Amino acid sequence: MLDLGSVKSRALFALSALLIGAFIFFPIYWMAATALKPSFEAFRVIPSLLPMHPTLSNFTEALHQSPLGRYIKNSLIAAGLGATLSTVLGSYAAYGLAMFRFTGARTLMFVFLASQMFPFALILVSLYPMLQNWHLTNTYLGLIISYAILSLPASVYIMHSYFSKLPPELLEAARVDGCGEFRAFHSIVAQASRPGIIAVWLFAFMWGWNDLLFSLTLVTSQHLRMLGPGLLGTYLGEFRDNWGGIMAASLIASAPIVAAFAVLQRSFVRGLMAGAVKG
Amino acid sequence: MASNADAVIPVTSTPRDPSLGIRMWQRKRGGLTGALFALPAAAFFSVFIAYPLARSVQRAFYEDNLLTVAPHYIGLHNFRAFFANRMLVQSLWTTLIFVALATALGFLFGLVWALVLNQSFKGRGVLRALTLLPWVLPSTVSAFLWAWILNAQYGVLNAALLKLHVLHQPFAWLANGNGAMGGIVAARAWISLPWFMLMFLAGLQSVPQELAEAVRVDGGGNVRVLRDAVLPHLNYTMLVALMLGAIGNLQLFDLIYAMTGGGPVTSTTVMSLEVYQSAFQNFDYGMAAAIGTVWLLVTALPAIVYLRIVLPSRKRSVG
Numbered sequence: 001m002l003d004l005g006s007v008k009s010r011a012l013f014a015l016s017a018l019l020i021g022a023f024i025f026f027p028i029y030w031m032a033a034t035a036l037k038p039s040f041e042a043f044r045v046i047p048s049l050l051p052m053h054p055t056l057s058n059f060t061e062a063l064h065q066s067p068l069g070r071y072i073k074n075s076l077i078a079a080g081l082g083a084t085l086s087t088v089l090g091s092y093a094a095y096g097l098a099m100f101r102f103t104g105a106r107t108l109m110f111v112f113l114a115s116q117m118f119p120f121a122l123i124l125v126s127l128y129p130m131l132q133n134w135h136l137t138n139t140y141l142g143l144i145i146s147y148a149i150l151s152l153p154a155s156v157y158i159m160h161s162y163f164s165k166l167p168p169e170l171l172e173a174a175r176v177d178g179c180g181e182f183r184a185f186h187s188i189v190a191q192a193s194r195p196g197i198i199a200v201w202l203f204a205f206m207w208g209w210n211d212l213l214f215s216l217t218l219v220t221s222q223h224l225r226m227l228g229p230g231l232l233g234t235y236l237g238e239f240r241d242n243w244g245g246i247m248a249a250s251l252i253a254s255a256p257i258v259a260a261f262a263v264l265q266r267s268f269v270r271g272l273m274a275g276a277v278k279g
Numbered sequence: 280m281a282s283n284a285d286a287v288i289p290v291t292s293t294p295r296d297p298s299l300g301i302r303m304w305q306r307k308r309g310g311l312t313g314a315l316f317a318l319p320a321a322a323f324f325s326v327f328i329a330y331p332l333a334r335s336v337q338r339a340f341y342e343d344n345l346l347t348v349a350p351h352y353i354g355l356h357n358f359r360a361f362f363a364n365r366m367l368v369q370s371l372w373t374t375l376i377f378v379a380l381a382t383a384l385g386f387l388f389g390l391v392w393a394l395v396l397n398q399s400f401k402g403r404g405v406l407r408a409l410t411l412l413p414w415v416l417p418s419t420v421s422a423f424l425w426a427w428i429l430n431a432q433y434g435v436l437n438a439a440l441l442k443l444h445v446l447h448q449p450f451a452w453l454a455n456g457n458g459a460m461g462g463i464v465a466a467r468a469w470i471s472l473p474w475f476m477l478m479f480l481a482g483l484q485s486v487p488q489e490l491a492e493a494v495r496v497d498g499g500g501n502v503r504v505l506r507d508a509v510l511p512h513l514n515y516t517m518l519v520a521l522m523l524g525a526i527g528n529l530q531l532f533d534l535i536y537a538m539t540g541g542g543p544v545t546s547t548t549v550m551s552l553e554v555y556q557s558a559f560q561n562f563d564y565g566m567a568a569a570i571g572t573v574w575l576l577v578t579a580l581p582a583i584v585y586l587r588i589v590l591p592s593r594k595r596s597v598g
């Protein structure tokens with residue numbers, strides 16, 4: 001779109017690309033570089049750009065400084081099941097709203113869309129005593145519900161937009177086959193919408209995995225500690241200024257979501273484009 | 280006529296209407312089945328999102344803290360207390376300053392980066408994919424990372440500024456009110472840049488080539504192509520991005536809590552942290568609810584603008 005024929009335009013383009021590129025990628029490089037440095041090298045007033053004495057000791061230590069493995073396991077379970085709950089509920093609802101006409105459908109869609117503006121901390125002020133009454137604090141179930149809260153509205157409208165773009169012939173085929181509505185959904189529509197469903201699940205998983213607010217409030221037992229609060233507790237506490245360890249633990253904590261994202265990158269981006277999610 | 284589906288969240292303004300067939304299809308089918316499909320999510324939403332939210336707004340009119348045996352109605356007292364308390368009013372300003380700066384910075388960088396990645400060059404696809412990294416990292420990780428970069432003694436930012444002789448002695452970024460605000464703004468802009476970029480990239484891909492070419496035929500350069508062809512076409516996308524970006528920043532809790540905890544003193548205490556602290560550290564649920572309700576009203580402003588632009592007008596019957 002831009003014409004980079006002239007020297008001036010080319011220089012301007014290169015400069016802005018370089019500046020913003022550095023802003024985006026240097027911090028990530030720095031996280032990795034610090035994680036690979038032994039502490040005598042990390043703690044220098046003018047640090048070296050490259051790790052001169054690369055070591056993996058920060059990673060092995062990070063695994064011992066805190067029950068990082070357990071935090072990861074806890075978060076995998078809660079965020080995974082929370083995402084599944086949100087995807088299932090969201091897909092059913094989106095299908096119902098996209099394919100059928102019924103009173104209240106429009107209002108319901110509006111409510112899901114509008115609920116983006118509901119501040120989670122305000123919901124939590126009353127959700128917390130509610131979950132406490134039901135003995136759901138310090139349980140996986142309480143967290144699974146909370147993580148589904150994070151993503152349900154987005155699941156509904158991303159899937160809504162996905163279903164609405166399915167070719168009508170597909171739906172006609174399901175009908176001609178004479179299967180019931182629920183069977184048609186499971187055996188035909190859901191199969192054809194797999195990329196959308198995967199994208200929605202990944203979004204929901206990411207939000208659960210990255211969550212701090214609910215994880216911090218709803219869990220007090222060490223045993224059920226989630227990743228975010230676990231990292232905070234460890235590295236704002238006992239291992240406060242161990243930056244090599246902090247960066248190594250950060251990389252380990254990021255690995256699952258980055259890996260999931262790398263594998264499913266295409267549907268991820270498509271899902272985001274299908275329905276804009278708040279930033 | 281815009282279809283319901285497209286109207287929900289179109290990122291670009293090109294009104295393709297792939298769902299004409301869907302609407303034909305809709306008409307033929309029974310509503311009860313549709314309602315049954317929607318029922319579980321509607322029930323979950325009512326119990327776990329709508330009810331607690333409504334309950335919280337109600338709680339804002341009650342005295343409900345550690346000392347109250349039974350919560351009782353006190354009218355607007357909590358709100359009066361909010362506006363009489365300078366620290367609380369300050370948190371409202373802190374929120375607005377943070378949202379304005381973080382949204383503007385993420386928006387601007389995202390737009391420029393989208394223009395860069397819209398050019399064709401080798402390795403563009405990889406670069407686009409890698410750009411999403413800051414956005415997928417856990418907020419705790421991003422908070423650690425930026426706290427390390429801004430570290431007073433060993434931070435790489437101070438090292439660079441010392442080497443360039445911008446600074447003569449290390450600056451304790453996160454121990455200074457403005458420094459800490461700058462820090463969370465930079466970190467948040469870093470996290471949200473990929474999201475803005477994706478929004479704009481989608482918008483850019485739908486700019487008609489002829490439009491840009493027409494400007495060039497007129498003798499216009501890059502600046503005029505941007506001003507007269509590209510940016511006007513992106514108007515809609517930019518407005519949606521601005522509103523959604525502002526809503527996201529208004530609600531931000533995780534990054535700020537992990538990076539500064541609202542400090543030093545209260546210089547980065549935004550509304551979300553204020554609600555959290557009132558409810559779960561001071562156990563004053565009534566006050567927390569009142570602060571949160573003010574916060575909700577502030578968030579409603581960009582939300583209403585957003586809903587007005589993405590939803591089709593009421594007269595059109597859909598659904």
